[in-house]
Amino acid sequence: EAQVTQNPRYLITVTGKKLTVTCSQNMNHEYMSWYRQDPGLGLRQIYYSMNVEVTDKGDVPEGYKVSRKEKRNFPLILESPSPNQTSLYFCASSLSVGGANYGYTFGSGTRLTVV
Amino acid sequence: SQQGEEDPQALSIQEGENATMNCSYKTSINNLQWYRQNSGRGLVHLILIRSNEREKHSGRLRVTLDTSKKSSSLLITASRAADTASYFCATDDVYSGYALNFGKGTSLLVTP
Numbered sequence: 001e002a003q004v005t006q007n008p009r010y011l012i013t014v015t016g017k018k019l020t021v022t023c024s025q026n027m028n029h030e031y032m033s034w035y036r037q038d039p040g041l042g043l044r045q046i047y048y049s050m051n052v053e054v055t056d057k058g059d060v061p062e063g064y065k066v067s068r069k070e071k072r073n074f075p076l077i078l079e080s081p082s083p084n085q086t087s088l089y090f091c092a093s094s095l096s097v098g099g100a101n102y103g104y105t106f107g108s109g110t111r112l113t114v115v
Numbered sequence: 116s117q118q119g120e121e122d123p124q125a126l127s128i129q130e131g132e133n134a135t136m137n138c139s140y141k142t143s144i145n146n147l148q149w150y151r152q153n154s155g156r157g158l159v160h161l162i163l164i165r166s167n168e169r170e171k172h173s174g175r176l177r178v179t180l181d182t183s184k185k186s187s188s189l190l191i192t193a194s195r196a197a198d199t200a201s202y203f204c205a206t207d208d209v210y211s212g213y214a215l216n217f218g219k220g221t222s223l224l225v226t227p
Contacts, residue, residue, distance in 0.1 A: 004157075033214065033215075035217075040219070041219070042203075042217050042218060042219035042220065043158075043203070043217040045214045045215075045216075048214060058214060059214075088155065090157060090158070092158075101163075102160070102163070103148050103150075103160030103163050104148075104150075104158070104160060104215060105160070106150075106157035106158045106159070107157055108156060108157045109155065109156065109157050111155070
């Protein structure tokens with residue numbers, strides 16, 4: 001089944017403890033992206049990647065890192081999480097930039113709480 | 116940079132009725148997309164309409180696009196309780212198509 005798999009689904013952590021949210025897609029998509037979703041603010045893009053070893057900042061990149069060493073994986077790294085990073089995170093992938101032809105495929109989300 | 120703005124923010128209808136949601140955006144686009152999100156779950160792509168198209172259908176969905184007014188509408192006909200969800204429009208930016216910019220969504224409640 002074509003899908004984007006995020007792990008974990010839920011995560012509670014403490015301030016400053018490094019964490020990684022994994023994202024993997026099995027559709028050979030070139031474009032991958034991370035979003036966070038907050039009440040009243042909608043979805044905001046954190047980072048995106050147009051291909052292996054090509055990543056760039058979105059609208060809210062502060063406090064996050066990403067890497068794209070393989071086409072299928074696009075992990076999101078929080079080196080020193082803070083409470084304002086408590087949010088619902090989504091990974092998405094598409095065949096082409098911006099979902100130009102077939103739209104994005106989204107993962108099921110990771111609900112992160114930083115205390 | 117959020118570009119799409121959905122209207123209304125919330126909509127409540129009964130099963131069998133039609134639901135119409137609107138989206139306005141600010142800059143030139145290559146395409147506009149609509150997504151559905153069930154509570155706390157991932158977004159699901161519904162339909163994509165290109166800037167040179169005016170109307171598109173998919174099952175019970177009908178999308179229109181008016182580039183002169185920078186607006187789009189999503190019509191769901193004969194709504195069902197299972198259509199209860201949030202609906203988002205998303206636009207790219209013709210000058211920088213690296214991201215989809217999502218609006219804040221319309222929350223649709225369909226009651227039996």
